[in-house]
Amino acid sequence: MDIFGNSHPKKMPQHFFFAALAIHHETAVRGNVEKQNYSVCPRHWYIDADFKCERCGQEFTWTAKEQKAWFEDYFFWVDSQPRHCAKCRGEIRRLVELRKEYDATVAAARHHGTTEQKRQIIEIVSELQQAFGQLPEKMTETKRLFEHQTRSQAEPDGAGNSHRAGQ
Numbered sequence: 037m038d039i040f041g042n043s044h045p046k047k048m049p050q051h052f053f054f055a056a057l058a059i060h061h062e063t064a065v066r067g068n069v070e071k072q073n074y075s076v077c078p079r080h081w082y083i084d085a086d087f088k089c090e091r092c093g094q095e096f097t098w099t100a101k102e103q104k105a106w107f108e109d110y111f112f113w114v115d116s117q118p119r120h121c122a123k124c125r126g127e128i129r130r131l132v133e134l135r136k137e138y139d140a141t142v143a144a145a146r147h148h149g150t151t152e153q154k155r156q157i158i159e160i161v162s163e164l165q166q167a168f169g170q171l172p173e174k175m176t177e178t179k180r181l182f183e184h185q186t187r188s189q190a191e192p193d194g195a196g197n198s199h200r201a202g203q
C-alpha cells in the first residue's frame with residue numbers, strides 16, 4: 037500500500053518538488069521520517085532535483101544529500117524547497133552579516149567614531165547599496181554624513197593610501 041509515496045520515489049506527492057525543472061529519480065534515497073518536521077505528509081525519499089536560482093538565474097542541483105541534511109539535521113519544515121543556488125545563499129548570508137555589523141557599530145561611530153570606523157561604515161553601506169539598490173533613508177543619510185566628516189578630516193594631500201585615524 038502506498039502512503040504519500042513511501043512505496044516508490046515516483047509516487048511522491050508533486051508539491052515537494054513543484055518548482056523543480058527536473059527530478060532525477062534514479063538518485064533517490066530513503067528519508068528517515070522520524071527525524072523530519074512535518075504534520076501530515078513526510079518526505080519518504082530524497083531525490084536530486086534541478087532548480088533555477090531566483091537571484092542569479094543559474095540552474096543548480098539540490099542534492100539528495102543536501103535534502104537529508106536540511107530535513108533531518110537542520111529540521112527545516114518538510115515542505116520547504118531552495119530558492120537560491122549555493123553561491124547566492126552564501127552571498128545572502130554575508131549581506132545579512134554586514135547588515136548586522138552596521139547595526140552593531142553605527143551608533144558608536146556616530147557619537148565618537150574614528151575616521152577609520154566611519155570609513156568602514158561607508159564601505160558597508162556602499163556594499164549593501166550595490167546589492168539591494170535601495171536602502172532605508174537613514175542609512176544613506178548616515179553614509180553622506182560620514183563621507184562629509186571623513187573628507188573634512190582627510191590629510192591635506194588627500195592621498196588615498198594613508199589611513200591615519202588622527203584628527
Ligand SMILES: [Zn+2]
Nearest residue numbers: 089092121124
Ligand atoms: Zn544564484
